[in-house]
Amino acid sequence: MMAFTDQIHELATPLWQQSFEHPFIQQISGGTLPKSVFRFYLLQDRYYLSEFGELHEQIANQLADAKGKRFLLAGAQGLKDGEMAVREGFFKTLNISAQEIKTTPIAPTAYNYVNHMYAALYRGTPERAVAGLLPCYWLYNEIGKQLISQGSPDSLYQRWIETYDSDDYTDSVDQMIELTNQTAERVSDSEREAMTATFLRSSAYELDFWQMALDQEKWEA
Numbered sequence: 001m002m003a004f005t006d007q008i009h010e011l012a013t014p015l016w017q018q019s020f021e022h023p024f025i026q027q028i029s030g031g032t033l034p035k036s037v038f039r040f041y042l043l044q045d046r047y048y049l050s051e052f053g054e055l056h057e058q059i060a061n062q063l064a065d066a067k068g069k070r071f072l073l074a075g076a077q078g079l080k081d082g083e084m085a086v087r088e089g090f091f092k093t094l095n096i097s098a099q100e101i102k103t104t105p106i107a108p109t110a111y112n113y114v115n116h117m118y119a120a121l122y123r124g125t126p127e128r129a130v131a132g133l134l135p136c137y138w139l140y141n142e143i144g145k146q147l148i149s150q151g152s153p154d155s156l157y158q159r160w161i162e163t164y165d166s167d168d169y170t171d172s173v174d175q176m177i178e179l180t181n182q183t184a185e186r187v188s189d190s191e192r193e194a195m196t197a198t199f200l201r202s203s204a205y206e207l208d209f210w211q212m213a214l215d216q217e218k219w220e221a
């Protein structure tokens with residue numbers, strides 16, 4: 001039988017394809033993405049990454065499976081040492097100040113994406129929440145692998161691409177896929193459907209996240 005993650009990956013193909021083709025990604029690759037857009041993305045992603053780490057810890061606290069728990073706790077630490085540390089360098093390169101970080105509110109799509117994952121956990125189940133984390137790991141890895149062969153003429157965008165193609169990172173993606181499959185094996189058909197819906201919704205938010213940056217999305221006032 002087809003692995004659960006292969007099934008949900010197939011269902012997400014139309015959404016992921018739109019991410020691959022999105023102007024944000026194409027312009028990262030071409031080096032033409034305006035720095036104002038990338039700055040907006042980084043400032044919003046800072047919120048996302050911090051909540052993503054927090055979610056790892058909160059899901060780990062609730063998950064029955066001890067191995068899954070350990071992986072999620074290690075993932076939270078890896079996030080701080082890896083991606084978040086790389087981002088500190090990006091903030092420096094772009095002269096993004098502590099003041100700017102402090103005064104930038106979370107934008108609607110970033111807020112909705114994060115809250116979708118918390119809702120999966122607190123109005124749903126830890127198993128669903130695991131499925132909600134997976135597009136983040138997996139989609140970025142596929143993007144990294146697609147973009148690395150061509151690279152980007154912009155050194156900052158090249159560094160962004162390299163983050164998502166590294167071997168360490170690819171290992172963590174494989175572990176997250178394995179955790180999702182093991183989790184799916186332990187639950188009922190209806191819970192697997194809920195896991196699928198959560199995965200697809202996270203995939204839709206990943207797509208919206210690029211557009212949010214391009215539009216420099218703001219709250220209605």
Ligand SMILES: Cc1ncc(C[n+]2csc(CCO)c2C)c(N)n1
Nearest residue numbers: 045048052079082083136137140209
């Ligand atoms: C909106 C958004 N989605 C996914 C990622 C990528 N990402 C975030 S945490 C993590 C796990 C290990 O670092 C990965 C791959 C991102 N940066 N921003």
